[in-house]
């Protein structure tokens with residue numbers, strides 16, 4: 367599923383955004399670490415660029431999300447996570463123990479979860495499904511403890 371990221375500068379320009387080094391770094395970091403939390407993005411952006419304010423990183427995350435270059439997911443009880451895989455209505459597996467997140471394809475083909483039983487007149491464009499459970503590592507850890 368991993369593809370080489372297009373030229374991040376071109377991505378920004380196509381989206382109508384000014385190309386800035388924090389935005390380029392934020393795109394590259396999120397591309398290499400799917401489902402990364404904002405504070406971890408800030409750490410990795412600083413490793414690349416030196417001093418960058420947290421606000422600058424958060425702003426870059428917000429504008430990139432607003433124009434659809436990134437998707438923001440917010441599993442309950444977890445800080446917001448960011449990923450570059452957008453527009454395919456994929457879902458997530460979330461480990462209750464360690465917070466690990468994995469992508470899962472939509473359960474029954476192309477965006478079937480958009481077929482709500484009753485849409486109450488809403489124009490629905492996205493469905494968010496989180497499957498909660500325990501990842502293999504946490505299962506193994508529990509088995510050892512037990």
Ligand SMILES: [Zn+2]
Nearest residue numbers: 461464501504
């Ligand atoms: Zn886990």
Ligand SMILES: [Zn+2]
Nearest residue numbers: 449451458469
């Ligand atoms: Zn994902």
